[in-house]
Amino acid sequence: MKRKKYILSLLILGVSLVIGIFIATSLSSKNKLQAQEVQPTRAITDNIFQEAKIIVPSEKSRVLEQEDYLKNDSEVKVTMTFKFTNKNYKTGDTFETTLPEGFTYTQVIEGGLSDTATYRIDPATRKLALTMIKDVQSAEYKLDLVTRIKFDSKLNSKQTMPFETQTPTNYIFHLYEKTSTQYLYGKTFDKEKNETTLMPTSGGAYGAMDVNYARVDLSKNNLQVSFSKKLMPSGWSDGYVNATQDLSSFKFYTYETMIDGTRIGEKKELKVNEDFDVIEKTNELSQIKFKEKFHEALEVSEGEMNFDYTGFNPISNGKRGTVASWMTFIVYPGTTTDNFISYSRFSVNFFVVELGYLGLGTIVADTNVKENERLVKTPIYINGTNQQLKKGDTFILTNDKDPALVAVDTKLAQEYNVTFNANGSIVEGTKKAISNWKITSDVFGEVTLTYLGEDTTGTLGLDIYTGIDETVTPSYNSKYILSGNGYETNGTTAFKGQAANMKSGTFNTEKNSIAWTATINSLYQKITKITDTFGDGVKAGTLKNLKISSVEFGKNGVKKELVEGTDYELVDSSDHFEIKFLKEVKEKLTVTYETGVDLKTINPKDSRATNTITPKFIFASSTEKEFLTVGYAYIPSYLFTNSPFVLGKNGMYTLAEKVKEQPVNQVKLLINPSGADLTNNEVVINYKSMDVSVLDRKFTVNKVKKFSTTDYTNLLPDEEITSDSEEYPEISIEENQIRVKNKKLTQAIIVSFTLGKNNYYNAAGDYAKISQTNDSFDPVDTTSTRFYFNNNLAKSFTLKTSETYANIAEGTLVVNKNNGFALIKGTKIDLANIVPSNDSKELSSLREVTDGEGNPLPASTISVSGGGYSAWAVTINDDQLKNGLIVKLNFNFTTSGSKSYTGGNSSHPFIDYRGSTTTQSYLNNNWSGKFDIDNSGAGGGGNLILKDMTITMIDSVTNKPLADATYEIIDKDGKVKDTLTSNANGQILLKEYVVTNYTLKEISPPEGYVSNQDYKDPGKEITLTPTSENKLTIPYVKEGKINVHFTYQDGTDIETIDPITIKGGNGTIVNLKEQKAITDQLDALALENLDYRFLTFDKGKMDGSEEALTIPYDSETVYYKYEGLISLKVPELLTFETGFVTPFEQVLSYANTDDFEVGFRDSRQITTSATTKNGKTRGNIRLNAFLSKEFTTQENKVLKDARLIYRNGATDVVLNGSGGELVNNKQDANDKGKKDFNFILDTAGSENRGFKLEVPAKGTLADDYTGEVTWEIIQEP
Structure with missing residues (x-):
């Protein structure tokens, strides 16, 4: 409860009551550990280098032995152990050791070894230093160094890497580089040791080959030698050539080598059973094991193998096959054979052949077979083993599965004598028409060959023409079988072309008729009759215009038209007709005629008319055979x-x-x-x-x-x-x-x-x-x-040597405007396919894009693609190019010399009727040309020099790269050449810029950073130089923030005031008293209420003062804190009406000319917090008053027994003594932020409500009386 006094009648002063709120704020900070460089104090002379171990991660983490093989330039992990006990090493004490040569690290390597020591390896001195960063008595450190071991390829393959361990460790490495498998081919010989490739008796005589190129230790690693014993020729199904090999027939040598395998020094011959043992594992596998450690080259040469043809059983037909005989030297790591380290194979190749009694040559259509005829020339060889061939001997030729083979009776068939050359190949003699053979086909699908000549032991050949009739459909690969005199052979052929008998019809829209065509007898057999039967859709009785033509077998066979009545007889029976031949016919026939259409008999689903033609053939057995052939004519669906x-x-x-x-x-x-x-x-x-x-x-x-x-x-x-x-x-x-x-x-x-x-x-x-x-x-x-709307694109392109620079070609593309229509977005134009390919590069920095009248267009209007092995092309990215297009491009080249180019194809995208995006090509408007390029710098006006420049945006504090900084690059003429934005790596790349000066102007800084004033408008000049690397780093100051909050004492924001953010580059000093936003807010608060003059500044976690705050890297918060007040304002005077001196009691009413209004303001915070309790937050308030000083005159005469009363509704509250309650104010539940409350306690001119003064009947003087009232502000729950 707070009290204040007011004067009655004369003066009542309004005094504000202050309820203070104090918020104690504790600030916490985290300690930061800062790395400090430890300076060496003294050297550690004890050798604490205990062990060095090397493993090869790529070889299943193989642990290297003290003497071992290793591929040069292998990645290794070196684990070095350092150990000491009961020492007293101090901070800064350092141990040093020198690492061996052979490691490939080139930069200083350093780091920590636990929390007591650090290490540093200097590649220049090969010094490894361990430095203590704490006092330590005992410790064990393990340092893993991942690097590579690499020596010069021309050094000796044996190299040593010493480590200065407590017990010196010397690694001896046998280094190698070759990793690919190697093959060596030998020669083959006959019995007289003459070289031959046909069925030799021996082979070998190999050149020299190092089979231990991986330099493993052959005393403990596994060198296996495998042999081929049974050799099956290629294409054989049975029968082997036996091979035997003798390792002792080989010569073995060793010598020193360079790492790359080059021999140095003299050869030393090695002996079986002296230097190494040969251990037979199986019949086809042996092992070579050296008696002592052996890492050197093992050269193997000469050698011999023998071939035995006993039991060789090829098929009866003469056949040629290829044989490969090999011996392989394989080195495995250790004793297992999971995977090999080196692989070396010696091999010889040769041929075998076995001649058969019967044979078939290559069965294939030759030049005598017409297109689409399913016929083949069939070479037949008889008596290949030179037995007795007798007159009357017969042989059968047929096909497998369903026999249907026929032979063509033609004068183009031939016979000849056959011989064989040295390697078993067939040599065909002079060919002539067949006279010594009879060739017949029968209805059973067999061709019979009967020998009519004199008895002979010679080998004879026949070329006949065969096909398969239509009782079967020949497969693509058909098998022929030739048999006779107890022998049989076979061969295959591929049939192409159409069937022997074909028929089709074509509907004639104008005549409303069908034109039929039938091809008959493509196998050239004897034909006796043709029957043709009308089917659905063919109108009976409408046959007309029948014609028959014939052609003999062979590409130049005689053609003729057959004559009715002379060559054939026609019998027309309305729904069918017959053709009976009056002469012997063995030619292929073409029959044509016309019929009408009967729509009523056609199934609309098929929409076709059918017609069946049936030719009848007669074979050697005099048995006739018919082949039914159905033809169709499709009738238009309309x-x-x-x-x-x-x-x-x-x-x-x-x-x-x-x-x-x-x-x-x-x-x-x-x-x-x-x-x-x-x-x-x-x-x-x-x-x-x-x-x-x-x-x-x-x-x-x-x-x-x-x-x-x-x-x-x-x-x-x-x-x-x-x-x-x-x-x-x-x-x-x-x-x-x-x-x-x-x-x-x-x-x-x-x-x-x-x-x-x-x-x-x-x-x-x-x-x-x-x-x-x-x-x-x-x-x-x-x-x-x-x-179709095939259109051409009116365009042109030229590519020629620059008039200024001899090393540059200038290209100009011109696309003409077309009646104000816009070029289609996505249009692609192939400019130039340059020869030689993969030689040119387009210089995008020199690209110019304008409309047809030369008005500049954005670079993004087009895209350029291609190069390498593809054509250079331009794609249009704009849909508003209505004034044509001109693109100027520049190219440089890898090589000098004459160049040529072609181009001109173009297309545009469109959405087809299915809604899919596709492309439409313009009709070609092709161009070509030639030009010369000189990169020497001597020709023409010299060479254009282009360089790249990398501009990197970084944070001025962290050096972190910054994206999204945008700059204009302006050339010497003031023209904006590019507008570029830094990427995720903070880089802007000026690609292929002409070496000269440019202006770099910042358009916008990275988000969250302030502009770099050096590069703001008008920008800063930069220079690209031709000799050095062009790099530029632009630092940016992070935009920090100071958030200024207006709060109560506990930091709770004053509800009606928004925080203010002050921005600037981090590190900038700012005076809040000079910040207009701050001063304006403080002035506004002061105007709102004088209470706010009690604001105090709290700098929070920041350093400095209100007049000097440093803008942080990120953001910090400061406060203007207000201890909320309760204020009470009442009228200055409470005046009563004039009384009279009288023996009677009188009641005087309120006599002010204005209402007696009390103003109450509660500016304290609304809610409680840890530091602000209920008593210091807004709540329900009761206002009491009591008469604290009696009414007196100026002469201090007291008006005794006078009572000051406040009529509160129907209740009189006597304010004498302890007084009473005048106002009980409840906080507004719907508006808890409400601060101001006004109460009218008395109204001017009213009586018997509000204030009144009871004056006693006597003791009153005619004078002015004044008194005091004290007001009490009491907070309730």
């Missing part, structure tokens, strides 16, 4: 569905027509092709993907003069149908589609119109969808027709 057809004039490979440079396509729509009676026929053509419109919205309707459903030029219009005709359609153009509707139609009509491209650059051809409905036919399934 005869059943009456579907419409849409044909465009433009072809697939021709340039589209143009009207004032606009690509157009003239279109004909054929409706009602069958000429049916239709009602309510509607055709819709949808062309949404083509970006076209109907030219002039003009349509022409005609009758049909010439009919075609496939060829625009053959679909000819007749007389025009005018709009007043009943059959003139209603035609409407909707979005991307045309709708054609006929209420009535009795004939075929053509609707002609022209489609034109909306963008004249567009060359895309695509499918239009056509659908039809009417009352007469079932709805037609949607069909599609492709319209």
Whole structure:
């Protein structure tokens, strides 16, 4: 409870009551450990280097022995152990040792060994230093050094690496570099030791080969020698050549080598059983084991193996095979054979051959076989082993599985004598027409060969032509079998071409008929009769225009037309006909004729007519054999569905027509092709993907003069149908589609119109969808027709040697503007495929992009791709290029000399009718050229020098790279050359810039950093030099923040005041008293209430003062703290009306001219905290008052027994004595932030409410009386 006094009648002073709130804030800080360099104090003379161990991680962490093999330049891990006990080493004491040569580290390596020691390895001195960073008595340190061991390849393969351990450790390494397997081929000999490659008796005589190139120890590692014993020739199914090898026939030598394997020093011969043992493991495997440690080269040479053909059992037919005989030296690590270290193979190759009694040569179609004939020339060899061949001997040739083989009776078949050369190959003699053989085919699929000549022991050959008849379908690889005189052989062939008998039909749209064609007797057998039977869809009694032609076997076979009545007889029986031959016919025949169409007998699902032709052949057995052949003629579906057809004039490979440079396509729509009676026929053509419109919205309707459903030029219009005709359609153009509707139609009509491209650059051809409905036919399934708008892109490109720089080629691409239409975004133009390839580089920094009139365009307007082995190309990235395009490019080259280039292909993207993005090529507008490049610097005006520059943005404190700094690079002419932004590595790369001066101007700093004033507008000049590396580092000061909060004493923000953030570069000194935002806020607070003059500054965790704060690297918070007040304001005077001196008691009322209003303000914080309790936060307040000094005159005369009363509603509160409650104020639950409360305790001119003064009946003087009232502010729960 707080009390203050006020004067009645004369003066009541309003005095503020202050309730103080004190918040004690503790600040904590974390200790930072700062690394300190420990200076050496004294050397450790004890050798604490206990052990050095080396392992090879890539070889399953193999631990190297003191003498061991090692691949040069291997990665190794060296574990070094340092140990001491009961010493008294002090901080700074250092132990040093020198590491051996051979390690490849090039930089200082340093780090910590636990928390008591550090290490440092100096590559220049090879010194390893261990320095104590604490006092230590006993310790064990293990240092793992991962590096490589590498010596000069021309040093001796044996190298030593000594370590200065307590017991000296000397690693002896046998180093090698070769890792690839090696092969060496020897020679083969006959019995007389002459070289031969055909069935030799021995082989070997190998050159020298080092089989221990990995330098392993052959006294304990496993050198195995494997042999090939049974050799099966390639292509053989049985029969082996036996081989024997003798290791003692080889010569063995050793010598010193360089690391790269080059021999140095003299050879020393090694002996079996003296230097090494040969241990036989199996019949095909031995081991060589040296008696003493052996890491040196092991050269093996000479050697011999023998071949035995006993039991050799090839197939009966003569055959040639290849044999490989080998001996392999394999070195394994240790005793296991999981994987080898080195692999060396000696090998000889030779041929074997076995001649058979019967043989088949290469069975294949030769030049006598016409295209699409399923025939092959079949070379046959008989009596290859020179036995007695007798007159009348017969041989059978047939095919496997289902026999169906026939021979062609032709004068082109030949016979000849056969001999064999030295390696068993067949030599065919002079060929002549067959006279000593009879060749017949039978109905059972066998060809019989009968010898008619004199008895002989010679080998004879035949070339005959064979095929397989249509009782079977020959597989791609067919097997032939030749047998006779107790022998058999076989061979294979591949059949191509079509069947021997073929038939097909073609529907003639104009004649409404079918033209039939049959190819008969492609096997050239004797044919006696042909029967042809009409099937579904062929109208009986309509045969006409029958023609038959023949051709002999062979590419130049005689052709002739057969004559009815002379060569054949025709019997026509309405639904079939027969052809009976009047002469012997063995030629291939072509039969053609025409028939009518019977739609009623055709299944609409098949839409085809059928016809069966059956030729009859006679074989040697006089048995006839028929081959039924079915032919089909497909009938257009529109005869059943009456579907419409849409044909465009433009072809697939021709340039589209143009009207004032606009690509157009003239279109004909054929409706009602069958000429049916239709009602309510509607055709819709949808062309949404083509970006076209109907030219002039003009349509022409005609009758049909010439009919075609496939060829625009053959679909000819007749007389025009005018709009007043009943059959003139209603035609409407909707979005991307045309709708054609006929209420009535009795004939075929053509609707002609022209489609034109909306963008004249567009060359895309695509499918239009056509659908039809009417009352007469079932709805037609949607069909599609492709319209072509092949367009060329008006462009040019030149590439020539720069007039200024002899090492630069300048290219200029020009794309012409086209009637104000925009080039299509994504258009790609192949500029130059430069020869030689992979020699050129485009200098993007010199690239210029303008429109057709030379107005600059952003670099991003185009992209350049290609180079290497691909063509250089430009892709357009903008969809608003309506004024053409000019791109100037510069190229430099790896080599000097003459260059050539070709290019000109171009394409643009579009979305097809399926919604897929695809590309459309423009018709080619190709170019080519040549130019010269001189990189020597002597030609022309010298060479253009280009360099790169790396500009790195870093944090000025941490050196961390900074992304997103944006700069303009401005050339000497003031032109902005590039606008670049630093990447994630903080780098801006100036790629291939001409060596000169540029201005670098900052556009925006990295986010969270302040601008670098050196590079702000107008920027700073930088220089690219031709000789040195161009690098520039630009530091940026981090933008730190001081957050200024206006709070209560415990740091709780004053509810109505937002914090203020002061930004600046970290390290900058700032005076808050000079910050306008701060001073404005303080002034505003002072204007709001004088209470806020009690604000105090708290610097929080920051150093400095309110006048001098250092902006932090990140952010910190300071406070202006306010001890919230409760203030009470009351009127200065409480005046009562004038009384009178009278013997009676009187009651005087409040007589001020204004209402008696009490103002109450509570500026304390709203909520409690750890340091601010309930008594110092806003709450419910009660206001009491009592008369603290009696009414007296100036002469100190007391008005005795007078009572001061406050009428609170119906209750009188006597303020004499302890007084009483005048106001009870409850905090507003809906507005807890409310501070100001006003109460009118008395109203001017009122009586008997508010204040009144009871004056006693006597003792009153005629005078002025004044008194004092004390006001009590009491906080309630």
